[in-house]
Amino acid sequence: MSKQVRQLDRVVIRFAGDSGDGMQLTGDRFTSETAQLGNDISTLPNFPAEIRAPAGTLPGVSSFQVHFADYDILTPGDAPNVLVAMNPAALKANLADLPRGADIIVNTDEFTKRNLTKVGYQASPLDDGSLDGYTLHPVALTSMTVRALAEHDISKKDAERAKNMFALGLLSWMYSRPYESTIRFLERKFATRPALAAANIAAFKAGWNFGETTEDFAVRYEVKPAKMPPGTYRNITGNAALSLGIVAAGVRSGLPVFLGAYPITPASDILHELSKHKRFGVTTMQAEDEIAAIGAALGASYGGALGVTTTSGPGVALKGETISLAVALELPLVIVDVQRAGPSTGMPTKTEQADLNMALFGRHGEAPVAVIAPRSPADCFYAALEAARIALTHRTPVILLSDNYVANGSEPWLLPEIDSLPDLRVDFATTPNSEDGKTFLPYLRDPETLARPWAIPGTPGLEHRIGGLEKAGKTGDISYDPANHDFMVRTRAARIEAIKVPDVEVDDPDSDARVLVLGWGSTYGPIGAACRGLRQRGLSVAQAHLRHLAPLPANLGEVLARYQRVVIPEMNLGQLAHVIRARYLVDAISYNQVRGLPFTAHELETMLEEVVKNA
Amino acid sequence: MPEATEPTGGATATPVALKLTAKDFKSDQEVRWCPGCGDYAILAAVQSFLPELNIPRERIVFISGIGCSSRFPYYMNTYGLHSIHGRAPAIATGLAVSRPDLSIWVVTGDGDALSIGGNHLIHALRRNVNLKILLFNNRIYGLTKGQYSPTSELGKITKSTPLGSADSPFNPLSLALGAEATFVARTIDSDRRHLQSVLRAAAEHQGSAFVEIYQNCNIFNDGAFDALKEPETRDDYLIRLEHGQPIVFGSQGQFCVVRPPGGFGLAVRQTADVPAEEIVVHDATVEEPAYAFALSRLPGFALRNTPIGIFRNVTRPTYDRLVQEQVESARAKATGTPEEQLAELLHSGDTWTIL
Numbered sequence: 001m002s003k004q005v006r007q008l009d010r011v012v013i014r015f016a017g018d019s020g021d022g023m024q025l026t027g028d029r030f031t032s033e034t035a036q037l038g039n040d041i042s043t044l045p046n047f048p049a050e051i052r053a054p055a056g057t058l059p060g061v062s063s064f065q066v067h068f069a070d071y072d073i074l075t076p077g078d079a080p081n082v083l084v085a086m087n088p089a090a091l092k093a094n095l096a097d098l099p100r101g102a103d104i105i106v107n108t109d110e111f112t113k114r115n116l117t118k119v120g121y122q123a124s125p126l127d128d129g130s131l132d133g134y135t136l137h138p139v140a141l142t143s144m145t146v147r148a149l150a151e152h153d154i155s156k157k158d159a160e161r162a163k164n165m166f167a168l169g170l171l172s173w174m175y176s177r178p179y180e181s182t183i184r185f186l187e188r189k190f191a192t193r194p195a196l197a198a199a200n201i202a203a204f205k206a207g208w209n210f211g212e213t214t215e216d217f218a219v220r221y222e223v224k225p226a227k228m229p230p231g232t233y234r235n236i237t238g239n240a241a242l243s244l245g246i247v248a249a250g251v252r253s254g255l256p257v258f259l260g261a262y263p264i265t266p267a268s269d270i271l272h273e274l275s276k277h278k279r280f281g282v283t284t285m286q287a288e289d290e291i292a293a294i295g296a297a298l299g300a301s302y303g304g305a306l307g308v309t310t311t312s313g314p315g316v317a318l319k320g321e322t323i324s325l326a327v328a329l330e331l332p333l334v335i336v337d338v339q340r341a342g343p344s345t346g347m348p349t350k351t352e353q354a355d356l357n358m359a360l361f362g363r364h365g366e367a368p369v370a371v372i373a374p375r376s377p378a379d380c381f382y383a384a385l386e387a388a389r390i391a392l393t394h395r396t397p398v399i400l401l402s403d404n405y406v407a408n409g410s411e412p413w414l415l416p417e418i419d420s421l422p423d424l425r426v427d428f429a430t431t432p433n434s435e436d437g438k439t440f441l442p443y444l445r446d447p448e449t450l451a452r453p454w455a456i457p458g459t460p461g462l463e464h465r466i467g468g469l470e471k472a473g474k475t476g477d478i479s480y481d482p483a484n485h486d487f488m489v490r491t492r493a494a495r496i497e498a499i500k501v502p503d504v505e506v507d508d509p510d511s512d513a514r515v516l517v518l519g520w521g522s523t524y525g526p527i528g529a530a531c532r533g534l535r536q537r538g539l540s541v542a543q544a545h546l547r548h549l550a551p552l553p554a555n556l557g558e559v560l561a562r563y564q565r566v567v568i569p570e571m572n573l574g575q576l577a578h579v580i581r582a583r584y585l586v587d588a589i590s591y592n593q594v595r596g597l598p599f600t601a602h603e604l605e606t607m608l609e610e611v612v613k614n615a
Numbered sequence: 616m617p618e619a620t621e622p623t624g625g626a627t628a629t630p631v632a633l634k635l636t637a638k639d640f641k642s643d644q645e646v647r648w649c650p651g652c653g654d655y656a657i658l659a660a661v662q663s664f665l666p667e668l669n670i671p672r673e674r675i676v677f678i679s680g681i682g683c684s685s686r687f688p689y690y691m692n693t694y695g696l697h698s699i700h701g702r703a704p705a706i707a708t709g710l711a712v713s714r715p716d717l718s719i720w721v722v723t724g725d726g727d728a729l730s731i732g733g734n735h736l737i738h739a740l741r742r743n744v745n746l747k748i749l750l751f752n753n754r755i756y757g758l759t760k761g762q763y764s765p766t767s768e769l770g771k772i773t774k775s776t777p778l779g780s781a782d783s784p785f786n787p788l789s790l791a792l793g794a795e796a797t798f799v800a801r802t803i804d805s806d807r808r809h810l811q812s813v814l815r816a817a818a819e820h821q822g823s824a825f826v827e828i829y830q831n832c833n834i835f836n837d838g839a840f841d842a843l844k845e846p847e848t849r850d851d852y853l854i855r856l857e858h859g860q861p862i863v864f865g866s867q868g869q870f871c872v873v874r875p876p877g878g879f880g881l882a883v884r885q886t887a888d889v890p891a892e893e894i895v896v897h898d899a900t901v902e903e904p905a906y907a908f909a910l911s912r913l914p915g916f917a918l919r920n921t922p923i924g925i926f927r928n929v930t931r932p933t934y935d936r937l938v939q940e941q942v943e944s945a946r947a948k949a950t951g952t953p954e955e956q957l958a959e960l961l962h963s964g965d966t967w968t969i970l
């Protein structure tokens with residue numbers, strides 16, 4: 001039977017199932033195949049904090065959404081065109097996000113009376129007409145997989161578990177994805193268990209062939225490659241990109257990297273990744289607690305390494321005192337906060353931007369630090385390099401505010417030439433710096449950066465003592481002098497303000513916008529997509545996005561003043577808006593959402609349309 | 616940064632005689648402890664002991680937390696870092712792991728190390744990081760003006776416990792031994808010769824060396840250790856541990872330490888009542904920490920039977936060395952310049968090319 005092939009410009013697929021169904025892996029593989037094809041991609045994994053929540057329940061549902069297109073896209077998509085639901089819970093948990101007409105592929109084997117009751121279905125939604133508005137594809141995924149693997153020498157349980165590969169095969173067929181990378185992946189993954197490798201590959205092929213032969217799937221789709229700048233790409237998550245950025249910072253500075261970390265969701269993957277790169281002189285230490293993790297990193301910085309600590313919000317709270325010490329010692333230190341929904345344990349696997357206040361202000365005393373935030377998964381690489389640049393050049397702690405959305409989401413990354421990366425080499429102090437050339441003054445500053453010399457232990461003649469007690473300018477000796485303290489507090493603030501950061505760029509293609517949308521961090525994609533939508537409908541809107549939160553770009557005040565209205569969407573209750581209002585006396589509109597999920601482009605577009613029409 | 620020169624971790628003596636003196640280790644800062652404080656004696660002992668290590672000053676680092684004792688680094692003409700309360704072992708661990716060419720000394724107190732910083736102390740000891748940890752135990756909070764500490768005796772009356780403290784103290788050595796510290800010793804501020812002999816052994820030790828120093832706070836807890844200092848009681852109360860020697864003490868050698876049958880630990884007996892072969896011969900190298908632990912439990916009421924000296928001195932791989940070895944062997948296997956390796960790393964995994 002020859003199938004109809006239909007061209008699409010974009011598709012959003014959501015794979016949903018039980019935590020144990022392997023949905024993250026399935027989504028990941030589909031993404032990789034899609035990347036190979038040259039589509040632009042954006043992904044959104046969404047999983048529970050529990051490792052194995054009770055099977056078949058709503059809290060146990062894990063999903064992975066992938067958006068791919070033949071043009072450049074900015075978000076993982078608001079609403080899926082296709083839902084793959086491995087059980088009734090996955091259907092129930094995701095149905096509300098589906099537009100009418102969407103395709104739903106369900107694993108009918110799991111729609112048993114027991115499983116239906118577990119999630120509160122009185123009757124099976126497959127039969128009661130409640131899914132009439134959708135294109136339903138009932139597929140006996142489990143039993144077909146088991147049957148396809150009958151000849152394989154594996155347990156029934158292993159055969160059942162391969163159903164995700166059957167589903168992947170089916171979807172790969174449906175969207176004409178190249179599958180070689182998945183076959184290679186399975187061979188690698190089960191290298192020590194060839195029977196399982198063969199079975200999973202067979203399940204994948206069975207799914208593919210099922211699509212080819214069954215009449216239920218009459219149409220096959222194609223999404224042409226996107227026009228992307230030439231070069232070599234790989235698909236990358238934010239946490240992986242951030243880790244590579246830290247490795248790159250070590251290479252470009254010529255310094256050993258020391259990572260002190262304590263396991264915490266969603267930052268642990270950075271520790272895992274960096275622990276693999278020892279050949280670059282990267283040392284990782286899993287410390288006894290968050291405080292020790294940053295303490296060890298600071299100790300390594302004191303000794304001349306690039307000290308890094310990675311954590312999430314609760315960890316930053318614990319590290320606060322040590323960050324203040326680093327402010328007083330004026331040593332380089334990179335603190336990565338992969339934000340998650342708080343307060344307290346909150347929702348550890350969900351995203352939020354609510355640690356901005358803590359990053360900017362969350363310490364005792366006047367303890368200013370530099371703060372930056374990446375805007376997308378691949379941007380985490382460059383944000384890590386920028387954090388290292390500021391830390392090393394200005395001898396200051398830098399807080400890098402990632403979040404769960406960029407950390408676990410992925411996108412294609414155009415791999416950079418190494419030579420194009422910033423040169424981060426530093427000069428350690430080697431000789432006395434006083435006018436008479438005899439004594440070493442640890443707090444004598446560079447007139448431009450206001451940074452003090454980095455004199456590491458082992459350097460003859462520069463023995464000196466530093467500490468958390470207030471220091472006299474220049475000598476660094478303990479000082480309780482009132483005027484000196486006032487001077488030092490102001491100097492530490494001036495040091496951060498002296499950091500040169502690029503001007504914020506404004507995207508205002510029509511040059512006549514009256515409304516500016518200002519964002520920071522991971523909201524870049526949804527805001528950009530919303531602006532694009534408005535412009536396509538003939539409305540003018542300008543977008544500016546902040547990477548540097550402290551210090552703010554020098555031109556920001558002037559940019560804000562150009563627009564009638566400034567709108568600031570944030571996944572918090574208005575933390576950046578607060579800063580902007582206080583600092584620039586701009587009556588910004590703060591638009592907020594804290595659901596643990598990124599904004600949808602649609603909701604932002606609707607909100608912005610109101611503002612634009614009334615401006 | 617300087618290359619690591621010692622394969623074993625920690626700075627060792629240079630081949631050239633440096634001819635340093637105690638004066639070379641005095642910084643230009645005015646010492647600001649209360650007159651009569653035991654810290655002065657410890658500072659002087661350390662300053663006059665360090666020259667004999669023949670380690671250049673720039674390779675020595677003192678790291679402290681918060682408290683009276685933690686002002687120590689300011690007075691040493693070496694590298695020094697006065698950090699935050701309780702965190703010195705963590706900070707020193709990061710330095711030790713990344714700089715095996717340094718001799719790193721942590722100076723801490725009973726509040727700093729055993730209360731707010733207890734977690735870092737036990738983890739540094741279990742990891743066996745190459746640090747010399749000097750715990751000045753004065754059994755009181757001095758810098759905050761006289762609250763009881765985690766080593767104050769039960770029932771201690773202080774500003775914060777007017778009716779007496781209700782919590783049992785830590786025995787710092789028992790705690791360190793529980794964490795399986797590889798070097799554990801005790802000494803006293805006023806006995807310079809003994810103090811220096813313990814420091815010498817600590818400096819030679821590969822790994823964490825934990826040294827408790829009984830220190831008199833003459834302002835808030837004066838005379839806490841007088842029984843171990845006064846000529847009338849001193850000899851009868853103190854057990855001076857000597858490796859390889861039978862543990863006999865008292866002004867007339869009238870007491871000894873035995874292993875009573877049926878018990879778990881050690882006990883003190885009249886030497887006259889015990890056959891010579893039943894007297895325990897001190898062996899600091901016993902692998903099993905239970906022996907040193909039993910020694911640490913000997914002190915009874917009012918400091919009677921207090922052992923000083925080296926309780927335990929065993930060898931175990933150090934954390935910093937094991938970590939460095941992993942990095943070194945990974946580096947040895949790598950080929951190409953760091954830039955080439957980085958390019959290769961960025962291009963690893965599934966990539967695709969758009970022309």
Ligand code: SF4
Nearest residue numbers: 649652683757832833
């Ligand atoms: S308060 Fe006590 S421990 Fe502190 S300096 Fe004074 S005498 Fe020494």
